[in-house]
Amino acid sequence: MSERRIDAVAKATGAAKYTADVVLEGTTFAAVKRSDLPSALIEEIDISPAKEVDGVLGVFTAKDLPGGANLYGRRVFDVPILADGRVRRVGDPIAAVVATSREIAEAAAELIEVTYKELTTVATAREAIQPDSPLIHDRPWEYAGAVVTPDSGRNIQSVDSHGSREAAESALRNAVHVIDETYFTPGDHQGYIEPQACIADYHADGSLNVWNTNKSPYRLRDVLSSVFGLDPKKVEIMPTVLGGDFGGKGSPGDAPLCTALSILVGRPVKMVLRYSDDLLSTDGRHSSEIRVRLGIDASGKLVGGIAEALLDGGAYAGFKPVNTVNLHGIVDAAIAYRIPEFFVESKIVYTNNQPKGHMRAPGSPQAAFAFESALDELGRRSGIGPIKIRELNLLSDGDVNPYGSVWLEYRGKEVLSLAMSQPKSVDVPEGWLHGEGVAIYARSMAAVPKTSLRLRRGENGKVIAEVPIPENGAGGQTVVREMIRTGLGISADKIEVNQVSTSLLPTDAGVGGSRVSLGVTVAVANAIKLWKEMPADQEVVEITTDEGSDGPSGAYSAQLARVAVDPMTGQLKVLELISAVDVAEIVNPKAHQMQIDGGAVMGFGFAVMEDLLEEGGQPWALSMGEFKLPNVADIPKLTTALLRGGKGVGPNNIKAVGELTNCPTGAAIANAVEDATGVRIRRLPIRAETIYWGMKEGSAK
Amino acid sequence: MKINFSLNGKGTELDVDPMSLALDVIRGLSLTGTKEGCGVGVCGACTIMVNGAPVSSCICLVGTLVDKDVWTIEGLAEKMPELIDSFVENEGMQCGICTPGQIVAAASIDSAGVSTSEEIRKYMAGNLCRCTGYQTIVSAVEDHLAVN
Incomplete structure (x- = not known):
């Protein structure tokens, strides 16, 4: 029996100190004038009205940055601290005000006048790769850490792939049934409730103390010392409590800007983002367009598959931390299945949208929506059935997965069967259509x-x-x-x-x-x-x-969604979401369960609610009034079934759980909607209007 | 301008602009358990109790609090330790940023005639949590109401 969590009392009484709660003697406050346009040259910045405001200590643009340092990033240094002559997205910081209060800084920033020369906006990933598309960055291969070359193609941030396209094409030509469909997911935001915040306190002796809503203190230290040429030993990232993360707090956030400003004014500089600015200017989940082709033989066995993902990386590549500058969840799309010839390509491109980064299982919610929807469609269209096609093709012990790796165990069939066998308890509203759908997700894990x-x-x-x-x-x-x-x-x-x-x-x-x-x-x-x-x-x-030790191994989840659809209006109710989860030992049962439940709710939000509404180079969902997160009354009944007895890794013999249940939900619900209505939804989030028109016109959406 | 109200059970006089946000004024008094989240009255992280009802302090002008009975998490933690215990024992939190707001909202339930799980869910719909999936929060509130 474990004890209650270590931080419970401090958090319940309000005593826990988050970054925004830290107050330093002599603190000043920063606010930013952001770009109103998605793509433009800056002709003139008039900071004089802001400088005259009482309480303003300084107003700074790119030319003022200490030592000329401007570009930063997690791997690719292509993100400007302050725009240098050009803006590439709505929200790009152009000028920063430091003042004696947050309100004064914000009011002064609004007085800054920017004259732009507007450029053509590249609003979608599809537009970005056209041969005549404007270049978002003229020479992206010159950035430190870039993985592209002059031959990579127009506006490419990175391309990652696995397998042989020719072999997969050939396998598909010999298949008896083939599905070939394209799936779309929107830009999303991590939705942590604590907006990003930073305090930088630079001292004349070259030392720097930083409090930041950041989960990777040592990486942040290295980024700041590299950008500003500081001795890493003198850069101190201070302890803090994070008010939610989900990947968004791996980025340096506003630490580079606040550090620059603290160097310039010689005092501590604090900046707490208003939530609308957090939605506008941080690094959420990439929107995706994923074409999936899968082929089976007469017995229902997969013979080949191709997944081609085009992802909108937004204006900067700098928020992706891994060496590929890509999202491993996309390439891993087929990890649960036996596919003799599988080719996958993940292409991430620059556009004039918000830069995107990591959000809970980077790439996986998008890839699982596409792959598990396509597999379901293939099961239904071929007559084999959506459950049977999974049972026939999930990996079994001893198999080699499509990436050439052999896991300690494969528990896909078991989690599917466990999810299917749970009792169902929520009644269908009278007169509504009822449907069920399943989806599976697996991820590799190792102790690193x-x-x-x-x-x-x-x-x-x-x-x-x-x-x-x-x-x-x-x-x-x-x-x-x-x-x-x-x-x-x-x-x-x-x-x-x-x-x-x-x-x-x-x-x-x-x-x-x-x-x-x-x-x-x-x-x-x-x-x-x-x-x-x-x-x-x-x-x-x-x-x-x-x-490292142990592995490679993996962890699985299977979700069964039960939905009801109002045949008159298309209104969708997700009645319940049953998650079967592959586990070994569990260290803290309550926290483990919250990772499962919180993941399922986040998957539910991704499936039916969340959308940054990026259109024409502008995100339109800029407050929690428009960017809706699931509340406690919105969510379906959540049921968990644990598949115990797995082979874990590490000294506690455990399996990863935090990113298991948010990934399959989109496909599970879309598959249930087809089961209920016959309408196939290939675009998230699923909206009542879409189901309504699908039912009326008898077509997929 | 001087305004008077009761804060956490104590008569309080502040010299502030009545058009300031209650959130900023309260946090300025080192009562930082009241959190700034969405800033538009949706997420509930900034919830305070005003005359027994939950109020989003991020969209509440401090001038409207004159003569009111105002409680923040710091005061309620002392006044209602059993409610804090209920959240602690149920681990009704992960990152904790929404937790004070959840607890302030829960503290106001007594007077609202809410008891079933469904009623609790409707009552608490103004307090978002991105971490837990809500189950432990509902359990904490259920336990609290069952005891009281």
Whole structure:
């Protein structure tokens, strides 16, 4: 039996301090004048009206940036701190005001006048790759970290692929039944409730302290030292609590801007985004257009498949952290299935939309919607059936997956069967159409423990764990506490887990992708081992780990959606969402369950509600009034069935769970809608109007 | 301008612009448990209790609080420890940014005649949570109402 989470009381009483709650002596406040146009040259910036406002300490544009530093990014340095002569999206920061209060800074920023010379807007990924499309960046291959070359093609951020197109085409030509359809998903936002915030405090001796809504402190430190030429040892990223993340808080956020401003004014500079600016100017989920072709033989076995994804990366590539500058979830689209010849290509392009980055299982919700919808369609059109086609083609133990890897176990058939066998409890409204749909998601996982931590003796027999990671809500610090509690056999109230600032530990790779539970725990286990062997007069053990262990293996989820549709209006009610989840051991059952439920609700939002409404180079959903997130009355009944007894990884023998249940939901609901109405929806979010017109016209949408 | 109201059970006089947002004024008093989220009265992170009812302080002018009985999470945590316990024991939170608002909204339920799970869900629909999927929050409120 585990103890309650370590941060519960502080959070419930309002005592927990988030970045926006931090107040420094002498703090100043920043606000930004943003671009009103998606694509334009800046002819003139008139900052004089803002400079004259009482309480304004300075107004700065790109030419003022210290040392000429301007570009930053997570891997590709193509994001300007302040626009240098050109804006590439609505919301690009053009000038920054520093003032004695937030209100003064914001009011002054509104007085800044920008004269533009408008350029042609590239509003969609499809437009961006046309041979005559305007270039968003003239020479994108020259950016530090770029993966493109002059031969990559127009407006390309990155292309990732796997398999042989020729072999897959040939396999499809020999197939008995083939499906060939294209699926669309919208731009989305992580929807954390805490807007991004930053305080940068630069000192004349070259040292810098930063509080930022950021989950990767060591990466942030490296980005800031690289952009401003600072000694990394003097860049201190301070501990903070994160008010939600879901991938959005891996980016440097406004830390580069606030750092520049603090250097310029010589005082701490704080900026807390208004939520509308967060929706406008951070890095949400890529919109996608994914064409899927799948072919089966007469027995229903998949013989070949091709998935071609075109993703809108927006104005900058700099918010994607991985070496491919792509989204691994797209390439992994077929990971649960046996497909002898599978080719996948993921092409991400520059447009004049908001830059996009990582959001809970990057690429997977889009790819799972497309792949699991196409497979369902193939099952239905061929007469084999949507369940049977999955049972026939899910991988079994000993199989090699389409990426050439052999997992410790494959539990796709078991999770599907478990989801199908759950009792159903919600009644269908009288006169409404009823349908059920399923979808499956699998992800690979391994313990990647690039991290460091320290255990220290405290007073009265306390053990203090000093960790490099912030708590983003998923419960990582509670996992650390639970391991110490059970490993050392001491009670929970004798253990503290504290994030420390970056100079106090050597390294860490950041929170994300279930990395804390799978990887950081390797370091915790090693530290506990050392602690037990340590002599009585020793006070501290410190450990740095960089070696993976176990795997490769994977984790599965299957979802069954039950829907009801009003035949008169097309109104859709998702009655219940049953998630069957592949697990090994569970460290903290309540937190584990919340990852499942929270994921399912996020998947539900992606399926039927969330949309940044990007059109003509402008996102139109710029407040939570328009960008709707599911509330507690919106959501379907959630049921979870755990498929226990799996083979996990890491010292706790566990499986990743945080990104399992938000991925299959879009397809599960769309598949249920076809089951109920005969209308195939190939575009998210699913709207009543779309179902209505589909029923009326008898066509797919 | 001087305005008077009761804050967390204590008579309070502030010299502020009555057109300031209640959220900013309250946070300016170091009561930072009241959080800024959406800023447009949708997410509920900034919920305070005014004369027993939940109010989004991000769209409430402080001048409207004159002579009112105002509670924030800090005051309610002392006044209603059993409600805090209910959220702690049920782990009705993950990142915690919405939690004070959820608890302030829940604290106001007593006077609203809400008891079934469905009624709780309707009552709490003004408090968004992006992490938990809501189940533990509903359980915390159910436990709290069952005890009271």
